[in-house]
Amino acid sequence: MTEPVPLAGDKPDRLGAAHHERLTPDELRTLFLFEELNDDQLAWLAERGRIVEYPEGATIHAEGAPASCFMVLLSGTLAMYKRVQGGELELFRTDYYGAYTGAFDAYVPDRGVPKVYLSTGRAMTPCRLFEIPAADFGRAVWKWFPMAAHLLEGAATQGADASNIVERHERLVALGSVTAGLTHELNNPVAAVLRATATLRERLVSMRSEIGRVIRSDLTGGQLEALADLSGWALDHRRDATRLSPLEASDREDELATWLEDHGVEDSWEIAPTLVAAGLDVEWVKQVASVVPPPDLGPALAYPVRSLESDGLLDEIADAAGRISALLTSAKQYTQMDRAPLQTFDVHEGLDATLTMLGHKLGDSIQVVRDYDRSLPHVSAFPGELNQVWTNLIDNAVDAMEGHGTLTVRTRADLDDRLVVEIGDTGPGVPDEVRSRIFEPFFTTKPMGKGTGLGLDIAWRIVVGRHHGDIRLDSEPGDTRFQVILPLRDPDAAESQ
16 A cells, blocks of 8 residues: 655645544544555545534435535435436435445546536435545545556546447437337328329319210209219218128129119129218119119219219328327327426326337237226326336337237236336246346347347336336246336425425
């Protein structure tokens, strides 16, 4: 151990009056951080540090404030928090004798960047801490352990860079997954709109031609009016038509096509399905035949047939547009665009939006069972972050089932004013040897290149740290269930109590 080096300008009792309680060198040696220091080094720290007591609930240091002290826990329990999206995320809490906090980077040379506390420390119970000015602590580290200080500075810089790269990658992966799902789900209704629009254009061109044929048929004004009335009735009747089974529809089409063919109507086998789909039968066609001469029956039917086809195509376009609108609504619900981070909301909305966004992964071979308790009260939480939890858990469940099985999403009430969201799958289960590690950062059982290894770690931090809830796992082959337990109260308000 190197001998303590006298530091220029050293003065004892920098933190205030001499009445502050201090630790003796021997007491300092009981702290694991200082146990290998020599007597002179311990004495130097002892005369510059002091003991400070904090009552329960007090802020020990605030995120963003100038980092003025390095602190070591002597008794009590403290917790560390980080500001995230307008709220606070609990990082950890500890009552370990000798745990340290405060000005971690006091040893880093001043390069014009203000040194601030990177998180907020709070006393969960009455706490006693040994505090030493950051400037004294930092200079001592540099003088006593210069190589270690260099190594720590490099590790801190590289670690921060690596963390930023990983977090950006995770956000991009999540964004790519959502984008791919939304694109896949939008593809079908968009294609339906394009197809129906093109067909409708063809039908309108054909309708103009058919109207010309009707005009040239020399029908009287009364006959044209009667034909228009029958066409209008057919359009109105179509909206209330009884849905037929495939067999019933086929029988009626055969009957109607045969009648039309017997009465000289061309393309009867193309006209019949349109009329039957609109709920029309031979009796309606006979009414048309009763108001026009037999040679004009074909041209007379062309107008209502084209009108019915066009109306059906408009319904297809409206249905596809409605599906697109619903998907965009789900995407907005999933991403929580234009909404405050903390909300009181129905947890089922986020679950449904997530299932919609992941619909492309679920496919047709995975059965989705929604077992919701709709009587549950709304929860006060951060819905955008919870949607990320649902995404990670559902995505893992789908991967575990390898595209075949049953995904169960269940909600129910729990004791102590809490609710439970359960994501279950029928996959092979989580092996006993890895259950204790599944919430560790970067741990994954997936093969190289599949997944990021961050999903369950992030879920744990959001549920436990951010919402003061819990995540539990019950797993056996064919029945794996992740249970997310959430308090119904405001997570920030709960923390301030």
